[in-house]
Amino acid sequence: xxxxxxxPIIVVNFKTYTEATGxxxxxxxxxxxxxxxxxxxxxxxxxxxxxxxxxAEAVSIPVxxxxxxxxxxxxxxxxxxxxxxxEAGAIGTLINHSERQLKLSDIDxxxxxxxxxxxxxxxxxxNPSTSMAVASLNPDVIAIEPPELIGTGxxxxxxxxxxxxxxxKLVREVNKKVVILCGAGISHGEDVAAALKLGTQGVLVxxxxxxxxxxxxxxxxxxxxxxx
Amino acid sequence: xxxxxxxPIIVVNFKTYTEATGxxxxxxxxxxxxxxxxxxxxxxxxxxxxxxxxxAEAVSIPVxxxxxxxxxxxxxxxxxxxxxxxEAGAIGTLINHSERQLKLSDIDxxxxxxxxxxxxxxxxxxNPSTSMAVASLNPDVIAIEPPELIGTGxxxxxxxxxxxxxxxKLVREVNKKVVILCGAGISHGEDVAAALKLGTQGVLVxxxxxxxxxxxxxxxxxxxxxxx
Amino acid sequence: xxxxxxxPIIVVNFKTYTEATGxxxxxxxxxxxxxxxxxxxxxxxxxxxxxxxxxAEAVSIPVxxxxxxxxxxxxxxxxxxxxxxxEAGAIGTLINHSERQLKLSDIDxxxxxxxxxxxxxxxxxxNPSTSMAVASLNPDVIAIEPPELIGTGxxxxxxxxxxxxxxxKLVREVNKKVVILCGAGISHGEDVAAALKLGTQGVLVxxxxxxxxxxxxxxxxxxxxxxx
Amino acid sequence: xxxxxxxPIIVVNFKTYTEATGxxxxxxxxxxxxxxxxxxxxxxxxxxxxxxxxxAEAVSIPVxxxxxxxxxxxxxxxxxxxxxxxEAGAIGTLINHSERQLKLSDIDxxxxxxxxxxxxxxxxxxNPSTSMAVASLNPDVIAIEPPELIGTGxxxxxxxxxxxxxxxKLVREVNKKVVILCGAGISHGEDVAAALKLGTQGVLVxxxxxxxxxxxxxxxxxxxxxxx
Numbered sequence: 001x002x003x004x005x006x007x008p009i010i011v012v013n014f015k016t017y018t019e020a021t022g023x024x025x026x027x028x029x030x031x032x033x034x035x036x037x038x039x040x041x042x043x044x045x046x047x048x049x050x051x052x053x054x055x056a057e058a059v060s061i062p063v064x065x066x067x068x069x070x071x072x073x074x075x076x077x078x079x080x081x082x083x084x085x086x087e088a089g090a091i092g093t094l095i096n097h098s099e100r101q102l103k104l105s106d107i108d109x110x111x112x113x114x115x116x117x118x119x120x121x122x123x124x125x126x127n128p129s130t131s132m133a134v135a136s137l138n139p140d141v142i143a144i145e146p147p148e149l150i151g152t153g154x155x156x157x158x159x160x161x162x163x164x165x166x167x168x169k170l171v172r173e174v175n176k177k178v179v180i181l182c183g184a185g186i187s188h189g190e191d192v193a194a195a196l197k198l199g200t201q202g203v204l205v206x207x208x209x210x211x212x213x214x215x216x217x218x219x220x221x222x223x224x225x226x227x228x
Numbered sequence: 229x230x231x232x233x234x235x236p237i238i239v240v241n242f243k244t245y246t247e248a249t250g251x252x253x254x255x256x257x258x259x260x261x262x263x264x265x266x267x268x269x270x271x272x273x274x275x276x277x278x279x280x281x282x283x284a285e286a287v288s289i290p291v292x293x294x295x296x297x298x299x300x301x302x303x304x305x306x307x308x309x310x311x312x313x314x315e316a317g318a319i320g321t322l323i324n325h326s327e328r329q330l331k332l333s334d335i336d337x338x339x340x341x342x343x344x345x346x347x348x349x350x351x352x353x354x355n356p357s358t359s360m361a362v363a364s365l366n367p368d369v370i371a372i373e374p375p376e377l378i379g380t381g382x383x384x385x386x387x388x389x390x391x392x393x394x395x396x397k398l399v400r401e402v403n404k405k406v407v408i409l410c411g412a413g414i415s416h417g418e419d420v421a422a423a424l425k426l427g428t429q430g431v432l433v434x435x436x437x438x439x440x441x442x443x444x445x446x447x448x449x450x451x452x453x454x455x456x
Numbered sequence: 457x458x459x460x461x462x463x464p465i466i467v468v469n470f471k472t473y474t475e476a477t478g479x480x481x482x483x484x485x486x487x488x489x490x491x492x493x494x495x496x497x498x499x500x501x502x503x504x505x506x507x508x509x510x511x512a513e514a515v516s517i518p519v520x521x522x523x524x525x526x527x528x529x530x531x532x533x534x535x536x537x538x539x540x541x542x543e544a545g546a547i548g549t550l551i552n553h554s555e556r557q558l559k560l561s562d563i564d565x566x567x568x569x570x571x572x573x574x575x576x577x578x579x580x581x582x583n584p585s586t587s588m589a590v591a592s593l594n595p596d597v598i599a600i601e602p603p604e605l606i607g608t609g610x611x612x613x614x615x616x617x618x619x620x621x622x623x624x625k626l627v628r629e630v631n632k633k634v635v636i637l638c639g640a641g642i643s644h645g646e647d648v649a650a651a652l653k654l655g656t657q658g659v660l661v662x663x664x665x666x667x668x669x670x671x672x673x674x675x676x677x678x679x680x681x682x683x684x
Numbered sequence: 685x686x687x688x689x690x691x692p693i694i695v696v697n698f699k700t701y702t703e704a705t706g707x708x709x710x711x712x713x714x715x716x717x718x719x720x721x722x723x724x725x726x727x728x729x730x731x732x733x734x735x736x737x738x739x740a741e742a743v744s745i746p747v748x749x750x751x752x753x754x755x756x757x758x759x760x761x762x763x764x765x766x767x768x769x770x771e772a773g774a775i776g777t778l779i780n781h782s783e784r785q786l787k788l789s790d791i792d793x794x795x796x797x798x799x800x801x802x803x804x805x806x807x808x809x810x811n812p813s814t815s816m817a818v819a820s821l822n823p824d825v826i827a828i829e830p831p832e833l834i835g836t837g838x839x840x841x842x843x844x845x846x847x848x849x850x851x852x853k854l855v856r857e858v859n860k861k862v863v864i865l866c867g868a869g870i871s872h873g874e875d876v877a878a879a880l881k882l883g884t885q886g887v888l889v890x891x892x893x894x895x896x897x898x899x900x901x902x903x904x905x906x907x908x909x910x911x912x
Binding site: 469471472473474477478479502504505506507508509510521522523527529530531532533534535536537539540541543544546550553554555556606607662663 | 772
Binding site: 102107134 | 782821
């Protein structure tokens, strides 16, 4: 895995929010970069594909694609090639987010293609058993996100701690190395601290930061909580 | 429709070919730009999403996305927002390419969203009846492409002229304004000339240019043929 | 089109409701059959695929599949072949219901395959412009159903009469013959009467009948309203 | 798991072949039933959904659906409800066949729903790592089928024995109980014998039997080979 992916990490998924599109994607990424420089806590960003190159140019923290397809170069109009996101400056890619779910065989294939292109693979899963299944496919990172909590502000690390610990237990049965993140509803520093205390190595967060009144302050709060 | 979309036009779809990814996407777009400057024939390019911004910065010819999704801003990880491709410099988007086919209701919705974002909508269709259906949805441009000829080097304009004329007839029954392009197998200047003679207003081309030994020479040949 | 498809018609979509599954599908179809025998108003039913044969054996009213795929015989595990639903006793098929939406080229292809197999094609559409698009594909029947009203009990024929009349107008511009149904929220006889008065030739109904306390009474009320 | 699912087993997938549609599905199932009665080797059949009820009535061997959806009863037009295939006489369902691939979270959900409905779940996987992932989800049966061999007549058990043994090894790391079948290209008795010798508990076969000149003879040959 890329030397740039160090834990504990805060991965900020920009989704397709207005607040994180175009010029505002660059600005948001710069705030995340600032928090990283101030705290030394790793922060990564996952902007939209059309914003990838400009964000990657503007910051020195790791940049991820939100999705890549299970294709190799060829005639695939409108698809996302690993090579293209790599060349645009991404060091990795989200895969199988609950808002962009994939067939099992495609997840397997995208992980392989990511590895061939030296991209860090972060595969999302919706519950403990699918997390264990994903761990069998040997990605670099798993992000467990119960979809029913996404965007609610109810943090999985506090509302469903047993989901996190159960997931970690099952994942470790088949994979000792994979990095485990958790996400959904992460809104406060204490949610991040709780996630790390449960044994995860970081958080995947979106609206908690992107739609915050002051994203810098929330990111900083997250990083400070991760530091302790 | 954008003042930048003038016919007869040559629209070059970069697909996910190695020869048109990253730095090579920029170089290919610059060759297309050169042909336009030399011949005054409109040439447009449709690079991959991750290459959109850098291509748009590097050239002054129209740049299109290869796909946008039927979404408005919000929580849609891994999707393509019209606003994002617009801000990256695209003036329009391909929709429903045969390699990225869409549900009918999504095509309808993406055309509306494109219009709201002042993006030129180029909707692909696979035969005369689906072209007529697409024309009913009132996009800016229709591109008829029989999928069985895509990538073959057998030009639709010569192999299936009746498909083109039949399509034009049906499309005009429901829509007088929509621009009609044709594609699939366009490899030589004479294929372009044949397409225009049949009544289309331009061509959608991919491998014929992208995978040519010298893309500049082929693009120039196409433009010269369009000029006559 | 099959001689069995006569208008004004009430088409009852059983969806995957418990109240219309297995033995209860047969019983519900028999109630619809009874209403037809009593009133002479055409009533058709669309049970689940696994219930198709037993329902078709039990009743003499027309039976429809809820979906068929755009395939011809071959190696397509888990797909729905027109030949199979025909041989199970269906006289036609729903296509592109808002809960089972399809790619444009597949809708076109399924209509052709249905015709080859002498199956009546009922294609659903979600708004006036997609209805016009569907009409271009020349199916036997169009059913306009605004998805936001499905299952609400708010009848499209009363809440959005302009959607119905607008649809009829657009559809007739491209297709004089296609039968036009409307659906979504149809709950009372007066909704049926309103739909017919607006110029449709019948209704597509699901929960209004399937989930009624007494489906026979509601179906009879619909038929009586259609009679006037 | 249902007491009716005994190994070594021959599961015959009827796909959507003409030779296994409608009346011919019933006849083919009866031939499989005959082989079972003669040899006592378990044989199961997976006809199309519209043929399920009539096949289940006509034979006493186990009958499977080729697909069910990840839904519970409700408004899901054109979907396949576990309850409906159960009531039509199926004792189980294929899931995720390479011709009907599913999202990871749907596979997980369909296995749960199958269990709730006392349906045997046979989940297909395309390679060793996805087989291990599927095993993590705890289905009743896994069927490993390299897609590139499906329909070729080149038996996986002879062409890629290391795929089979590698799969068994990985699957057993996470699941001691799951039944393991293999498929793709199984055409002769010796292919069945080879599959069992490698450690599988049966085969999933389609064209090898369905498209045979005399399906009874081939099924009998398979059963005799399984007996030794």
